[in-house]
Amino acid sequence: MQFSRFAQRFQQDTGTVQLMDDLGKARSAPPPVYMLGGGNPAHIPEVEAVFKEALSEILNDASRFGQMVGEYDNPQGNDAFCHALANMLHEQFGWHIDADNIAITNGSQSSFGLLFNCLAGQFPDGHFKKILLPITPEYVGYADVGLAEEDIFEGHRATIECLDEHTFKYHVDFDQLVIDPMRHGAVCVSRPTNPTGNVISDAELTRLRARCQTAGVPLIIDGAYGLPFPGMIFTDAKPLWDDGIILCLSLSKLGLPGLRTGIVVADPSITRLIRNANAINSLSPGRVGPTLAAALLQRGDLMRLCNESIRPFYQSKVAHALSEVRRAMGNLPVRVHRAEGALFLWLWFEDLPISSAELYARLVKKGVYIIPGHHFFPGLNDDWQHRNECIRVNYAAPNDVVTIGLNIIAETVKNAYDNS
């Protein structure tokens, strides 16, 4: 079969494809399987109980149920949800927004596909602009969304601060950062960062915002794990938004990835683009996620679940995972990125004698799924050895799975060092 040039981007097994494919393969692989890859959030029983209760109220209301499943939604997104969310954001954080500043997509992955292609690529004035990623490692899912033939990302190396013998933290290298409106259509950062669990501080974010403002370039904040919801942040970070910021949120990491709902909070010039793209590409975004989320907001459950259930749950998961890393890997040259949020540990094996891709392959043979680090450097075109020395471990799985998986990783890495 012959395909168009457009199809070329779907003919390769990129990092994102590997990530999603592994989730599927692991489900049907012969046991034992230790799934520490993928980006699936945990099933938190008390949170799922509230989702069920809110959904059953909707199911029992003939009019709400009928609209949810039987009518296309507004292409910019569900009116009731957009209004309720704008009110909440205004009341809780004082942001000057209304429903016009909000647009709904079928998951934030689709928000990024659209935003990046609208803000990067060939511009009518002849400039080719890129999305500047001021800190890599950064989310693998960005890497493949560009429609232009040229790479649409410019990734920058993070600087590394070693905090103690086994802990480190990445920072934005402001000295090397040049934001140029002729070359950059937007700056984007995930906060917390997937894969590292880094949360760039309020001070760093404010500085980045100021640099973007001076350059007249929008700042995209990917809050898929962050603020205001689902709030999987263990540091003292505050949410930030103003009309030069495009804040991308999602219902996925609340525990609702199956509902495929993304939320963009931005200037109306952006939300209108999304409305039109929704109408053209899918007539309207899905309606189940926003209907449920509107109900959660009305019941006062959304932020309560984040503060009382979701954040404490992941705090206890990360404490377990870190203590297991210390136990299993104390004698290895491993450093862990300070776990400040999301649901991942980012392990750096200094001078690892095999590549992270080879480590991944050896682990899959033993039933352990992680994501090798080299995928997480979109737009970084240098030979930074660091990218081959890191892996990402999702700690949302049950504790015994995390423990056994980390033991097998420790044994496999030790074996690699011993035989080098």
Ligand SMILES: Cc1ncc(COP(=O)(O)O)c(C=O)c1O
């Ligand atoms: C940092 C980050 N942004 C965005 C997404 C996309 O999430 P979704 O499309 O489920 O909203 C993910 C998914 O894992 C992510 O890790």
